[in-house]
Amino acid sequence: MVATGFDVCVSGSGAVAMSLALSLSAQGWQVAWAKAPEPVSPGAPDVRTYALNARAIDLLERLRVWPALKAFATPVSRMAIQGDAAGALSFSAWQQKVTELAWIVDAAALERLLGEALRFAPRVQVVPPVGDQPATVAASLLAICEGKHSQTRASLGIGFTRQDYGHWGVAARLQATLPHQGVARQWFRSPDILALLPFNQPDPDASYGLVWSLPRARAEALMALPPEAFEQALKQALTESDPQAAALVGDLTLASPVAAWPxxxxxxxxxxxxxxxxxxxxxxxxxxxxxxxxxxxxxxVDTLVQVLDEARAREPWRTPGDARTLARYARQRQWPTQAMATLTDGLLHLFADERAPLKTVRNLGMNMVQHLGPIKHWLASRALDS
Ligand SMILES: Cc1cc2nc3c(=O)[nH]c(=O)nc-3n(C[C@H](O)[C@H](O)[C@H](O)COP(=O)(O)OP(=O)(O)OC[C@H]3O[C@@H](n4cnc5c(N)ncnc54)[C@H](O)[C@@H]3O)c2cc1C
Structure with a gap:
């Protein structure tokens, strides 16, 4: 039997829902957590590694998840980005005057450790599913963190404008024969984008998280390959993009299954x-x-909890579900999200175009940004604190 009198019902089972439930509980809010039913047989672990910025790590520190997660995380000291015609851009922690540019974190460990922390959260009660369906309970505020396919969002009649890129993100763990030295590498290959994120498992000094975004048909063909053929295709793509690649990362072998996301x-x-x-x-x-x-x-998560706390302190008559309070949250989050969406979408389109003048211009542009301190610093600061 679930109690009543909740301030917030958090609906969702991913990292955002769990961080929100933990964060609200730490601030004294009564939370109902409506999570999806456990699968009958657990699926394969998430092979992704996430690049998390300073603000995200600070939140995980405050939630006391970071000390345990750090064993599954690797600091990035430098990012090296290659264009498709001699363009290059690099950022270093030293230049940006930070201890690291980002942390590369094991996605499955993050979700597991957030789940473990929630078992000990004092003001969080799990809402049992009804049959095989998740269920919510009455609360002043329903916080919907159900991911891109959210049913609750759809049932509230809220539109979701979606532009399919026709690309898939292929992810896997790799073991290298040379140490990564904390360097994250990315190649804009037109039309695909290939990233190697330095990671600490299975080899503490020479592993990578692969994120390779490609047109769907090419991704499907790669996914169907046996491991040795996949490794060969990756090697060929790296050598085509950068004759130095083999000298930088060595030979790469798969250390996990390969998975893909649209x-x-x-x-x-x-x-x-x-x-x-x-x-x-x-x-x-x-x-x-x-x-x-x-x-x-x-x-x-961080912004919503701050906005709710401020409203409770300054306007205690307002409930957490008060539309004016929630509109403050939406206003604060819309600009940084829009800026990041425009930046990533713009870069993607700029590098998807095969026409020769654009190819020259984009690579020249990269080299210009490399030499323009303030713009480079602005780009890095956007990524460090979204
Ligand atoms: C290849 C790839 C690489 C990425 N790399 C990075 C990276 O390096 N850095 C980064 O910051 N981001 C990265 N991302 C993005 C990141 O994966 C997502 O932004 C993040 O997972 C979103 O978390 P979420 O909790 O909002 O949603 P989700 O992770 O989708 O979680 C939502 C969960 O809620 C569950 N659910 C749905 N409906 C209900 C319901 N009614 N009740 C209860 N539960 C429900 C869903 O089953 C799901 O488990 C990457 C994404 C991809 C595809």
Missing amino acids: LALAQAQRWSGPGWVLLGDAAHQVHPLAGQGLNLGLAD
């Missing part, structure tokens, strides 16, 4: 209303080329 740019038409609010991928979806989707979702 990629899209999406945005909910409204983010809040009386008694409800959207967070994470339920509100917005961006291309993973800048590794920002979850960073945006965790920044949503």
Whole structure:
């Protein structure tokens, strides 16, 4: 039997829902957590590694999840980005005057450790599913963190504008024969984008998380390959993009199964209303080329909890579901999310065009940004604090 008198019912089972439930509980709110039923047989673990920025790590630190998660995380000291015609851009932690540019974090460990922390959260009660369907309970505020396919968002009649890129993001773990030295590497290959994120497993110094975004048909063909043929295709793509690649990363072998996700740019038409609010991928979806989707979702969590706390202190007559309070959250989050969506979408289109003049211009542009300190710093700061 579920109690009543909840301030917030958090609906969703991913990192955004769990971070929100933990964060609200830590601030003294009574939380009902409506999660999806456990699958009868657990699926394969998520092979993705997430690049998390300073703001996301700060939130995980405050939620006391970071000390355990750090064993499954690797700091990035430098990012090296290659264009498709001698364009290059690099960012270093030293230049940006930070200890690291980002942390590369194991996606499955993040979700597991958030789930473990929730078992000990004092003000969080799990709402049992009804049969095989998740169920919500009455609360002043329903926080919808159900990801891009949210049914609750649809049942409230909130539109979700979605532009399918026709690309898939292929992810896997790799082991290299040379140490990664904390360097994240990305190649804009037109039309695909290939990223190697330095990671600490299985080899503490020489593993990578692969994120390779490609047209769907090519992704499907790659997914169907046996491991040795996939490794060969990856090697060929790296050598084509950069003759130095083999000397930088060595030979790469698969250290996990390969998985893929369809990629899209999406945005909910409204983010809040009386008694409800959207967070994470339920509100917005961006291309993973800048590794920002979850960073945006965790920044949503941080902002919503701050806005609710401020309203409780200054206007105690307002309930958490008060539409004016929630509109403040939506206003604060819309600009950074829009800016990131425009940046990733713009870069993607710029590098998808095969025409020769554009190819020259985009590579020249990269080299110019490399030498323009303030613009480079602005780009880095956007990524560090979404
Ligand atoms: C290849 C790839 C690489 C990426 N790399 C990065 C990266 O480096 N950095 C980064 O910041 N982001 C990255 N992202 C984006 C990141 O994965 C997402 O932004 C993030 O997972 C969104 O979290 P979420 O909790 O909002 O949604 P989800 O992770 O989709 O979780 C929502 C959960 O809620 C469940 N659910 C649905 N309906 C209900 C319901 N009615 N009740 C209860 N539960 C429900 C769903 O089953 C799901 O488990 C990447 C994405 C891809 C595809």
